Amino acid sequence: MECFMKKNDMVKVTIEDIGVNGEGIGKVDGYTLFIKDAVIGDVVEAKVTKAKKNYGYARLVNIADESEFRVTPRCDVARQCGGCQIQAMSYARQLEYKNEKVRNNLIRLGGVPQELLDEVMEPVCGMEEPYRYRNKAQFPVGTDREGNIITGFYAGRTHQIIPHMDCAIGRAENKEILNIIISFMKEFGLSPYDETSHKGLIRHILIRTGYRTGEIMVCIVINGNGIPHGDTLAERLAEIPGMTSVTYSVNREKTNVIMGREAGLLWGQAYITDYIGDIKYQISPLSFYQVNPVQTERLYETALEYAGLHGDETVWDLYCGIGTISLFLAQKAKHVYGVEIVPQAIEDAKKNAQINGIENARFYVGKAEDVLPEKYENDGIHADIIVVDPPRKGCEESVLHTMVKMQPERIVYVSCDSATLARDVKYLRGSGYEVKRVKGVDMFPHTGHTEVVCLLSKLKSSKHIEVELKMDKLI
Ligand code: SAH
Numbered sequence: 005m006e007c008f009m010k011k012n013d014m015v016k017v018t019i020e021d022i023g024v025n026g027e028g029i030g031k032v033d034g035y036t037l038f039i040k041d042a043v044i045g046d047v048v049e050a051k052v053t054k055a056k057k058n059y060g061y062a063r064l065v066n067i068a069d070e071s072e073f074r075v076t077p078r079c080d081v082a083r084q085c086g087g088c089q090i091q092a093m094s095y096a097r098q099l100e101y102k103n104e105k106v107r108n109n110l111i112r113l114g115g116v117p118q119e120l121l122d123e124v125m126e127p128v129c130g131m132e133e134p135y136r137y138r139n140k141a142q143f144p145v146g147t148d149r150e151g152n153i154i155t156g157f158y159a160g161r162t163h164q165i166i167p168h169m170d171c172a173i174g175r176a177e178n179k180e181i182l183n184i185i186i187s188f189m190k191e192f193g194l195s196p197y198d199e200t201s202h203k204g205l206i207r208h209i210l211i212r213t214g215y216r217t218g219e220i221m222v223c224i225v226i227n228g229n230g231i232p233h234g235d236t237l238a239e240r241l242a243e244i245p246g247m248t249s250v251t252y253s254v255n256r257e258k259t260n261v262i263m264g265r266e267a268g269l270l271w272g273q274a275y276i277t278d279y280i281g282d283i284k285y286q287i288s289p290l291s292f293y294q295v296n297p298v299q300t301e302r303l304y305e306t307a308l309e310y311a312g313l314h315g316d317e318t319v320w321d322l323y324c325g326i327g328t329i330s331l332f333l334a335q336k337a338k339h340v341y342g343v344e345i346v347p348q349a350i351e352d353a354k355k356n357a358q359i360n361g362i363e364n365a366r367f368y369v370g371k372a373e374d375v376l377p378e379k380y381e382n383d384g385i386h387a388d389i390i391v392v393d394p395p396r397k398g399c400e401e402s403v404l405h406t407m408v409k410m411q412p413e414r415i416v417y418v419s420c421d422s423a424t425l426a427r428d429v430k431y432l433r434g435s436g437y438e439v440k441r442v443k444g445v446d447m448f449p450h451t452g453h454t455e456v457v458c459l460l461s462k463l464k465s466s467k468h469i470e471v472e473l474k475m476d477k478l479i
Contacts, residue, residue, distance in 0.1 A: 009035055009055040016068060019046045022101050024423075026089035026452030028064075037062045043093050044101075045071025073097040078135060078172040085094055086160030088173065088450035099130045099446060102454040104445050106422040110458075114426030116439055126443040129302050134449035137296045139278075139472055141174045143182060143209045145189075145196040153189055153196050155182050155209065162216050163199060173450060178211050180244060181222055188237045197227050202423040205231070207255060208262050210289055214278030215297040220277045223289040225255050225262060231270070238271035248276050251289055263290055280304060283331045283360055291352050292325055296447045301416065303445045304332045305457060307391060310416045310441055310459040313337050317388035320412075322372040327353025327365065329418070331456055334365040337420065341385065342367040343375045373400045380410055387412040393476065398424030408435040415460040420447075422456050429458065436463050 009015075009032070015277035017030035019042045028042030036059040042048045050062035067074075077083075077091035090098055107125060110116045131137060141153045156168040169179040169434070189196070189206060199203040208225040222241055224231060231237060231252055238250045250271040255264030267289060275288040280301050286451045287293045294300040307329055311319065313336035321330040324342035326349050334340040334357070342365060344350050353367045368375045371393075379385045387410045391398055398421065399407075407415060415437060419425035429439060441459040448455075 006031070009037075009052055009060050009172055011052055011339050013052040013064060013439055014049060014065070014299055015052065015056075016047065016049050019048065019071065022090075022453065024105070026093075026101070031069065031276065035060070035221070037272070039064055040089070042067075043071045043074045043090075044097070045073050046404060046450070080169075081157075081168050081178065082161070082164060082172075084159055084166055085157050085168070085171075087157065087171070089452045091450040095130065095134050095449065098449065099128050102444050102446060103128045105454055106425075106442065106456050109422040109426040110429060110439070110442065112426070113423055114429040114439075115433065116426075116429065120439065121442070126441065128446055128454075129299070129306070129445035130446045131299060134446070135172050136175060137298060137449065138171075138174045139215055140210070140212045140293070140295050141171065142180055143169075143178075143211075144196065145186075145206045145209060147196055149303060153186050155186060175211070175213050177213075177220070177244065177246075181211055181241065182184075182209060183242075184222070184240050185222075185237065188233075191235075192233050194232065195247065202227070202258050210253075210263070212276060212287060212293075213246070213290075214248075214276045216279040218246040219276040219278070219279050220244065220246045220325050221249040221251070221287070221289065222247070223249075223251045223263075223267070224270075225253045225264060229254060230268065234270050236381050242271055242311065242382060248272050249274060253289055259311050273453060276425050282335070283328075283356070285326070285328070285356055286352075286359065286445075290348070292346075292349060294328065294447070299445055299447045299455075300328070303447065303457065304329055306443055306445060306457045307416050307418055308332055310414070310457060311336075311389050311391060312414060318386055319389045319391065320376070320387045322390065322392045322399075323394045324353060324367065325393070327356055327367060329393060331356060331360060332363055332364050333389075333391065334362045337389075338364060341379070343370065343372050345369070345371055373402045373406075376403060376410075377406045380406060386410060389414050389416065391416040394419040394424075396421040396424065398428050404431045406436075408432070408437070411428050411462060415456045417460065418432040419456050420453065421457065422454060425456060425458060429460070432460050437461065438463055 019028035019030045021029040028039045039062045041064045049066040052062045054061040082091040132249045145155045146318040154167040169182045195204040197207040211222045253264045254266040275286045317337045318339045320437045321342045324344045330340045330342040347369045350367045350369045390412045437460040440461045444456045
């Protein structure tokens, strides 16, 4: 059957649903259209940009009738930027959307009975002030058509820089920092980097802030070996209250990777410090660190609460990154074992354990699917509680298999993608575990992302597990 919709067709459509990335979804005679920037409840005129057999995409041209959930985005460049997909949706509706997404995935993909979920699911934890929450920003530096030095953000999926220094979810002082650097470049004739010719010096400006400490770090990424008059620049930046670290990072490669490997200190110290709860972290330009510290604390508190520790438990933290959750858990557990694939992250985890005087946490480099069975089967390390915080693709089935074999009392699953969480929950529910608590934590207001914590407990009598375990031993 031929599709009745064609590219460039104009349609008028009521937005009835929200897609996985926050886009509006509407139907024209049963044909589904995905329309970015359209808010649920809007009636919009849109131009079809791509028509597939059963569904298509369209670009919002005009809002004929505004949804009750539509608000004016704080950023006047919200549509061009694309960093925030749902800034035009009221925050209360955003939270409801995130709740629905988690709930639907757990029911449809996870097979969790609706009645059970309604009983155990807690309301999503949103922010009181859902702006200015990001503690990290990376600004590309380039030139406009007239040759002026500019900085801002890349227009959605391109490398064209849209000048803009005041992102509504970033720190207010970023603008001042950027202005100092751009004026300095003009004054001393420092060139911005040009991707096409691979010429020019200043590529990116990284700014990180310790929310609790107020410490600020600036790292300038350069296509060269140093910054001429770098001392002068550093002196000017040092005037900003809270400035703690000014560094540069050398990246001479033709690459989309922002940071280089070598770094140099221009002023102050090479790292900043921040706290999540009572745990102190040292953050260098290259370290991984959660970007929303306020909500991270709530996320980890939820994970800790779900873990229900009394002090004598052995806890595993799989996919532990720089050990943030591990160190949180270590305050309440007997032993914590963290597993992470990136060696650098494990070095940071060990260092962070040390600066906090935490001695009951151990960290292993490797894949969770290799390390966990090895430590369990060869070294006989058991688990009372297992916490996992995998990347978007979720856990490998073999990891889930080993987890079940270890028979922890509780599994705390921290997830950044409720669809893969639901898939893994299905496996665990089929293996003697049941969902006891679920809570979304809004780590990324105005984006379609949803973080969620799910507690699963071992069922008291799980006959089929025993059978499965015996079979395992026989094999
Ligand atoms: N829990 C951490 C980070 C979680 S992000 C925090 O809150 O800060 C997921 C982490 O899983 C990343 O650090 C990634 O490097 C790691 N990872 C990805 N695949 C892995 C695997 N197969 N085994 C172990 N770690 C893995």
